[in-house]
Amino acid sequence: MPSYTVSLAVLGECLRSEHLRALAAILQPWFDSCNVQRGVSRYAHVLLDLNPTEGTSANSSLLIYFMTSREESVIVHSTNFRGIPEGKGYTLHPAVSTHPAVSTGNAASEVYVSAHPREDGSLDLQDMAITVFHEAMHNQLYMAENLHSRGGAAASPGTHPTVENFRLMHASLATRRPQWRDGWTWYERIRIPSDF
Numbered sequence: 001m002p003s004y005t006v007s008l009a010v011l012g013e014c015l016r017s018e019h020l021r022a023l024a025a026i027l028q029p030w031f032d033s034c035n036v037q038r039g040v041s042r043y044a045h046v047l048l049d050l051n052p053t054e055g056t057s058a059n060s061s062l063l064i065y066f067m068t069s070r071e072e073s074v075i076v077h078s079t080n081f082r083g084i085p086e087g088k089g090y091t092l093h094p095a096v097s098t099h100p101a102v103s104t105g106n107a108a109s110e111v112y113v114s115a116h117p118r119e120d121g122s123l124d125l126q127d128m129a130i131t132v133f134h135e136a137m138h139n140q141l142y143m144a145e146n147l148h149s150r151g152g153a154a155a156s157p158g159t160h161p162t163v164e165n166f167r168l169m170h171a172s173l174a175t176r177r178p179q180w181r182d183g184w185t186w187y188e189r190i191r192i193p194s195d196f
């Protein structure tokens with residue numbers, strides 16, 4: 001039985017490694033609960049890949065990009081994906097018929113790090129984990145606005161995922177969703193020179 005690999009791709013310097021590891025520690029049991037429900041496992045393991053590249057992500061079940069803000073959105077800046085990102089993250093997939101993304105057959109997800117501040121200005125990793133899981137649901141389930149009525153992390157804004165969220169993901173998890181791997185290339189093209 002293969003693994004279900006969730007690749008977390010940090011673009012630029014938007015997320016320190018200790019924050020990324022802490023984020024992964026929150027996400028791991030949530031994805032494990034998607035994998036195993038009522039004693040049924042879809043995969044042997046769920047692996048969180050914290051250092052994916054365009055090459056190594058070829059077998060990613062989910063590939064989620066992180067960038068500082070929506071101004072650095074690789075989805076919007078790319079040729080094949082067009083849209084206006086709102087909120088804390090964004091996902092396009094082939095079932096969203098109004099977007100040219102359908103022509104590529106790939107799903108793309110991204111999360112805006114600066115959209116998750118605590119009141120003291122530090123990073124709210126719990127809130128960001130909810131955004132990651134929310135975008136993962138859009139991506140894996142091929143659901144658009146209709147996701148938001150399902151409660152928990154599916155809601156917008158979302159909260160801690162519910163058992164219903166896990167079971168919805170569990171039902172879909174064996175279905176392979178090809179992932180859009182051009183995010184690194186687009187980030188190199190759009191990013192603002194640091195010495196400007």
Ligand SMILES: [Zn+2]
Binds near residue numbers: 144147148156
């Ligand atoms: Zn949403």
